[in-house]
């Protein structure tokens with residue numbers, strides 16, 4: 001009996017959240033929290049999810065459902081509005097997994113089932129840590145390897161991007177790319193293919209003195225928050241998106257030069273612009289405000305509306321104390337860890 005165990009890390013945006021959807025660059029780091037999938041042979045699809053929900057469905061059912069969702073995606077893409085897709089994906093608790101697994105089976109021309117046991121260090125109810133992207137990467141890799149298909153990271157990433165589109169509408173692809181390759185990634189959405197530059201040569205040292213803080217459960221999904229920004233008048237949105245793009249370029253230079261004074265200033269400018277785009281919340285403002293008031297840098301990470309806040313201060317203990325006094329818990333994690341990997345075969 002073949003048993004495969006694979007894993008992939010979550011991610012956090014250093015800069016470029018939302019603006020990356022409009023073709024501006026982002027810098028995204030993998031984090032030391034991982035998602036795991038164990039795949040075993042089965043005639044049906046059986047999903048045992050230790051964090052959210054479990055379920056069973058047939059191979060044909062999954063493939064048909066993924067085709068239905070892809071059609072809704074094409075429709076949404078024409079209208080520039082994915083509300084119907086999002087509605088359908090919320091219709092039952094297994095929808096996303098069914099669509100995702102169906103898409104993998106169809107793309108890889110696999111007609112047998114799999115028993116998948118999923119577990120994750122990345123809390124799925126907290127946005128901004130790439131839980132869905134890491135999931136898309138691990139199930140693609142696990143199902144492929146169970147069926148003796150050795151896919152390149154590029155191919156795994158391409159399939160996972162397709163899965164992310166079913167979940168989020170028109171994501172940039174930055175999340176799945178970082179969860180797949182790991183490290184610190186310079187990512188730019190581009191045609192015919194996205195620009196992906198691992199920054200390990202340019203920024204060879206380990207990023208320290210960052211912490212993450214959970215600003216609470218999101219009321220909206222990533223797709224809905226991206227849609228909110230898309231619905232803003234062009235003349236209001238564009239200058240802020242452009243500014244966020246400039247911040248990403250400057251952040252790359254600042255990190256290269258180990259200029260952390262600029263890094264924290266850029267984080268604060270990014271937070272200001274993201275807030276003006278309407279994706280901050282009272283709690284995010286409270287956390288970022290206190291870090292700024294003691295001379296640090298802080299910004300929401302990912303789509304916002306709650307979720308993770310990334311904070312930096314050269315005196316990490318001082319920052320941790322200020323965050324705790326506000327009633328939040330600073331979460332330490334390694335940044336730039338290894339990407340998707342096989343754990344056991």
Ligand code: PMV
Nearest residue numbers: 017018128171172222302303
């Ligand atoms: O909130 P997350 O972790 O799903 O990240 C979303 C990042 C955005 O830039 C807002 C969207 C995207 O597709 O890049």
